[in-house]
Amino acid sequence: MITPPGGGYLDAATTAPLHPAARSALEVALADGWGDPRRLYREGRRARQLLDAARASIAASLGARPDEVTFTPSGTVAAHLGVLGALSAGQRRGRHLVASAVEHSAVLAAAHSHERAGGTVDLVPVDVLGRVDAARFAAALRPDTALACLQTANHEVGTLQPLDAVAEACAAAGVPLLADAAASTGRLAPPRRWDLLAASARKWGGPAGVGVLAVRTGVRWRPVLPDDEAEAGRFPGGVPVPLAVAAAAALEAAAAEREAESARQSALVDRIRAEIARRVPDVEMLGDPDPRGRLPHIVAFSCLYVAGEALMAELDRAGFSVSSGSSCSSSALTPSHVLVAMGVMTHGNVRLGLHAGVTDADVTAFLDALPPIVAALRDQVGAGGL
Amino acid sequence: MSVRLDCTGQLCPLPVLELARHIGAVEVGDVVVVVSDDPAAATDIPAWCRMKGHEFVGATGTEHTVRRRH
Numbered sequence: 001m002i003t004p005p006g007g008g009y010l011d012a013a014t015t016a017p018l019h020p021a022a023r024s025a026l027e028v029a030l031a032d033g034w035g036d037p038r039r040l041y042r043e044g045r046r047a048r049q050l051l052d053a054a055r056a057s058i059a060a061s062l063g064a065r066p067d068e069v070t071f072t073p074s075g076t077v078a079a080h081l082g083v084l085g086a087l088s089a090g091q092r093r094g095r096h097l098v099a100s101a102v103e104h105s106a107v108l109a110a111a112h113s114h115e116r117a118g119g120t121v122d123l124v125p126v127d128v129l130g131r132v133d134a135a136r137f138a139a140a141l142r143p144d145t146a147l148a149c150l151q152t153a154n155h156e157v158g159t160l161q162p163l164d165a166v167a168e169a170c171a172a173a174g175v176p177l178l179a180d181a182a183a184s185t186g187r188l189a190p191p192r193r194w195d196l197l198a199a200s201a202r203k204w205g206g207p208a209g210v211g212v213l214a215v216r217t218g219v220r221w222r223p224v225l226p227d228d229e230a231e232a233g234r235f236p237g238g239v240p241v242p243l244a245v246a247a248a249a250a251l252e253a254a255a256a257e258r259e260a261e262s263a264r265q266s267a268l269v270d271r272i273r274a275e276i277a278r279r280v281p282d283v284e285m286l287g288d289p290d291p292r293g294r295l296p297h298i299v300a301f302s303c304l305y306v307a308g309e310a311l312m313a314e315l316d317r318a319g320f321s322v323s324s325g326s327s328c329s330s331s332a333l334t335p336s337h338v339l340v341a342m343g344v345m346t347h348g349n350v351r352l353g354l355h356a357g358v359t360d361a362d363v364t365a366f367l368d369a370l371p372p373i374v375a376a377l378r379d380q381v382g383a384g385g386l
Numbered sequence: 387m388s389v390r391l392d393c394t395g396q397l398c399p400l401p402v403l404e405l406a407r408h409i410g411a412v413e414v415g416d417v418v419v420v421v422s423d424d425p426a427a428a429t430d431i432p433a434w435c436r437m438k439g440h441e442f443v444g445a446t447g448t449e450h451t452v453r454r455r456h
Contacts, residue, residue, distance in 0.1 A: 284437060304437070305399050305406065327426045328397060335398075335426040345433040346426045347399040381399075386406045 007362030008319040012203075013155060013183065013298050013353030018250070019205030025249035026207065029242035037241055038230065047241045054241070054248035061251045062181075062197060063190045064214040070231045071210060071239040075182045075200025076106040078211035081224050081235065082178050082196045083110035086147045087119065089220035090176065094144020095119040098175075100132045100151065100161065101341040106198075107149050107180055108337070129288050130159040130342045137162075138169030145175045152191050155183040156325055156338040156351055157287035158269075158298030167193035176219055186254035187262060187295055195219040204254050205355070206247035209240060257356065262296040265354045268363050269299045272352065276301055279371045282386075284345050297355065300325075302339070303348035303374050305383035311348060314373045320366055325349045348374075387412060390419045394448070398426035402434050405452060409440065412454050417443060420450045 009017065033050040035043030052066070059066040072078040087097060097111055101123040111121045124137045132150065141148065148170050153160045163179060170177040171193075179194035186204025191197070196219060201210035213234075215221045228236040254261075273285050282304035288294040303311065308326025315322050325336025326349045335346035352366075378384050389411050393401040401422040408418055420431060431450045435442040443451040 282437070284433075304434070305403050307397075307399060326398075327424075333397070333425075335429060340429045343429060343433060343436075345437070346429050347402065381403060383399075383403055383406070386403075 009321045010352040011321050011323050012355035015202045016205045016355045019253050021253035022246040022250035026246035029245035033241040051241045054244040057248040068214050070213045070234040075211040078198040078213040079106035080110045082198045082213050084224045085221045089222040090146030093146050096145045097121045098140045099149035100124050102126050102338045130154045130157045134162040134165035137166050141173040148175050149178045151180040152184040153295045157300045158295040159287045201247035206250035207243045210243050210247040266291050266296040272299050275367045300351040302345035306348035306377045308349045318369045323351045388417045393422040397424050398430050401427045402430050417453045423448045
């Protein structure tokens with residue numbers, strides 16, 4: 001028996017706990033939809049019905065058409081396919097890619113791969129809140145720009161990006177826009193203006209192992225991997241139907257609860273921001289202080305003179321699961337590119353991602369636990385009196 | 387007068403901690419040079435200056451120069 005995450009689990013921005021609606025949908029679909037949806041016998045037909053319904057549901061949640069939606073094994077793969085497939089199809093226009101400097105590493109990894117293959121990449125800088133300037137992004141578009149990439153909101157600090165303004169500039173320049181909606185899907189209404197969209201089910205309360213790539217009809221895109229006729233030739237190997245069904249159920253549930261949950265979590269984030277700033281000395285709260293400019297569930301901060309890895313370990317010992325963009329917590333020993341691009345303190349960094357299971361009492365417990373942990377870590381390195 | 391802190395081989399937050407410890411050792415208007423090969427220092431030292439109201443003069447290679455402002 002796996003214990004469901006309790007209120008001490010504060011890393012929903014990495015993986016949200018599985019929504020109960022997804023759990024029941026998964027059980028039903030495991031019993032009923034285990035056949036290969038490409039086979040024509042009854043088990044295959046049943047799986048095909050479930051898959052078609054899941055695709056239609058996710059398309060509706062994203063504001064897309066069902067035939068525009070491709071299931072992938074993860075949000076990372078969706079971003080890779082979206083970027084590389086659009087660049088491949090746009091070669092006649094050119095080989096230039098524009099993206100914000102704070103895109104998810106999946107988008108940046110695809111950009112690096114494009115560079116290694118001889119393409120060029122411009123990363124648009126951000127301000128100290130982590131936001132790109134739409135005019136500056138527009139100015140980076142060139143006649144040979146084959147694709148622009150912008151996230152709906154930043155996954156590490158929660159700052160919303162000016163997607164509509166950038167979409168307008170891209171449309172005027174004739175450049176397709178990929179919106180990475182992984183951080184915001186299920187949390188905010190879906191973005192309206194995009195040509196390609198990538199998202200990840202585990203961020204919205206669906207199961208791990210499901211990513212979504214949507215490509216608007218008429219947008220130039222071509223498959224990156226060999227075509228085996230799965231997913232209309234867009235991604236080979238077939239879809240895990242029960243997982244896709246669970247992902248769709250979770251997104252529908254998230255949409256139904258979105259207004260109430262967003263308001264509740266946003267108020268918790270306001271409280272966390274205010275109390276940490278008041279109760280922990282030498283701390284920098286990151287991202288937009290205005291709730292209208294940020295995601296409702298993400299809050300990040302950096303504590304001076306503390307190693308992020310040690311802070312994460314102490315919080316874990318106290319029963320709180322958080323993530324960190326500090327270099328000592330990355331395998332490459334480099335700090336988060338998001339924090340670097342913002343020019344904010346990279347050490348002592350903590351990101352919290354709230355979810356429906358986090359209560360007022362859980363937040364109170366975290367806010368009571370944090371100050372003495374930071375103080376003790378500072379004392380250990382002799383930074384207590386600084 | 388200036389102070390030079392050799393933090394080569396130290397990982398953040400140690401170079402910033404050294405800077406915080408020694409900023410008071412120079413007069414207002416004078417500089418502290420932090421030598422750090424930690425990639426995080428290039429972000430963390432200017433960020434510390436912004437938070438603490440000191441001036442980040444600039445970086446050359448692994449040398450990060452900070453002017454005490456108060």
